[in-house]
Amino acid sequence: EDKVVQSPLSLVVHEGDTVTLNCSYEVTNFRSLLWYKQEKKAPTFLFMLTSSGIEKKSGRLSSILDKKELFSILNITATQTGDSAIYLCAVTGTASKLTFGTGTRLQVTL
């Protein structure tokens, strides 16, 4: 059974800090790893990673995948209060269905 473990479960930082969120996984025939941000209701797509060692970047957010060690990290630099959300990691395997982790709840305070 595919499995995704995210850490930490929750995190409180001050505005301007840099944070690193972790995602480790076990999946049969790995195809891709995805990061989503969930602020209130609908998770919104951030990144899809399929290859090891290639960093995906969007503004202050970046992510990288290590297929050998079976993990990914999501970095957020110069955090803002608008970054407060639950960050979800998910993987797809043979069945092409997404298996999600429990998420990391990030709170950015002033």
Add this chain to the structure above:
Amino acid sequence: ETGVTQTPRHLVMGMTNKKSLKCEQHLGHNAMYWYKQSAKKPLELMFVYNFKEQTENNSVPSRFSPECPNSSHLFLHLHTLQPEDSALYLCASSQVSAGELFFGEGSRLTVL
């Protein structure tokens, strides 16, 4: 606006009621999904439809009954639910075999 619309946004029902959740996607996708999100648990996949055909039923109790009349619409019919079924129900769509899901805003269900 993600292109996936869910109604109602909030629903309160008794254990003997029958209600339905509706999802509509305007993205031209051919796969649609129902997920359940409970507090402190990962998103749980419930059902998958590819080209209107159900391809996944993740051991969901029969009191949840999905319906997919076409590739743009998805329903979740609810009857004789239990209080533990209270959760956020998220609909999503994608292109078949693509990884990225587009989620709706969800329907917050409370079963009394």
